[in-house]
Amino acid sequence: MDLNTVVEMRDARNRGTWRPGDAWLGGGTYLFSEPQPHVRRLLDLSRMGWEPVRLTPTGGLEIAATCTIAQLSRFAGRADWPAAPLFEQCCRAFLASWKIWNMATVGGNLCNGLPAGPMISLTAALDGVCRLLSPSGSVREVPAKDFVRGAGVKDLRPGELLRSVTLPARALASRTAFRQASLYGLGRSGALLIGARDPIDGELSLTVTASTVRPIQLRFAVPPNREAVREAVEHGVRPEEYFDDIHGLPAWRRHMTFRFAEEIRRELVEEAGR
Template identity: 80%
Template sequence: MVEMRDARSRDAWRPGDAWLGGGTYLFSEPQPHIRRLIDLSRMGWEPVRVTEDGDLEIAATCTIAQLSRFAEGRDWPAAPLFERCCRAFLASWKIWNVATVGGNLCNGLPAGPMISLTAALDGVCRLQAQSGSFREVPVADFVVGAGIKVLRPGELLRSITVPARALSRRTAFRQASLYGLGRSGALLIGSRDPHDDELALTVTASTVRPIRLRFPLRPNAGAVHEAVAYGIRADEYYDDIHGLPAWRRHMTFRFAEEIRRELLDEEDGR
């Protein structure tokens, strides 16, 4: 990196440019392909707010600490999920106060807990092109592989919107790591919609992309097992030093059934 520019200057985008949010990833290792950073820190975007319709709008520059503080004490049934996903970073307070929600999504890593959180709550990314035009992409479709996103050259993640209906869901959270303070090897989130009783299961960390499994009717153990077995291809399980695909697959089946019981059977007194 040889140059830093203010994003407000609206310079023409060129090869070798990169948007700078918190920089916790960009500055963590060499980035020889990046020649210029476009700093978003002075854009003045409100970190997080509730809209008139009750939706939650999270700016890409919102830090993990800001999101955690905002969700604390809220009366949404899904509110505890925010803290659980923020804690999944296993990072120091220094990182919490610098790392951004948008940066975590744009890294596109399987273990990105902000991807897990916003995908599980039907979040939608608002993307801005260099021309100023916008398009919207569901978080579940934003990351399509390990580190691979649908961002076009020069396109900016402006914000993520979580619909009010998703905030009213009861949720269940499961996470596994090979080490006590290690990166997530499997992270599953279940949610139950109080309006139509639909159960949704979001699989992340164990897979190269977020995978959403929906059950309009209450599933039994066999239905959940079948959905995981046929809904996730063998080559979609991630393979790195934080877990072999076979272990990640095993934990995915195990957590899926635990979540089903927590959100359905136990509530029904079975």
């Protein structure tokens, strides 16, 4: 879609002073998908030169905001972490064309803040930390699970830029379980839940996304039974936090959340103990 309100496009390396009407341009798959009447200037991130994915000195993984879904999928496909299959599962949850895969970015998916954003699901479930850069040059870090506060609402201050998301080595060593549902064969996720079992102390985390307006993470210090998981979901997700749109009614999303939570518990607790 043509953005007929944009009057200037600048290289983000020489962006100068941030001003109202500016927008960061990564892959552009959202920016050019619908009218953006408030946008006057695009700051192009394509020449920033950030390495898409790199291992950190502590064995974690840093994913640049400009990393495309295709780049992340290729990198994770060669990895041998126990959590490696989760990357491809979340990439495939886009149900997107090859054009979107090769243009859409991890950072764009997070910064859109849509409940169905699978990169939000991935980074929140693996205890990711978002690194944010302000126009003044200061750096701020926010847990990925807290970065999205509601449907389309992010913890981003005016002019801030998401630079990267770092996943710790301990999370990458977790056993994971993935569940996703959509009302349509090629539809947007209506519920996406991820379970992760800590490799050291056995703690189980359950991250609820897509069915809720924001990521909600539940943790169990000891292996939970069916009743414990149901009670945690019942009290951990308020009724008004279930998302309501054309891709699923709140009652259906709630039902799938309880169903998937129990399936994940069985997979990571009961079946793992056999």
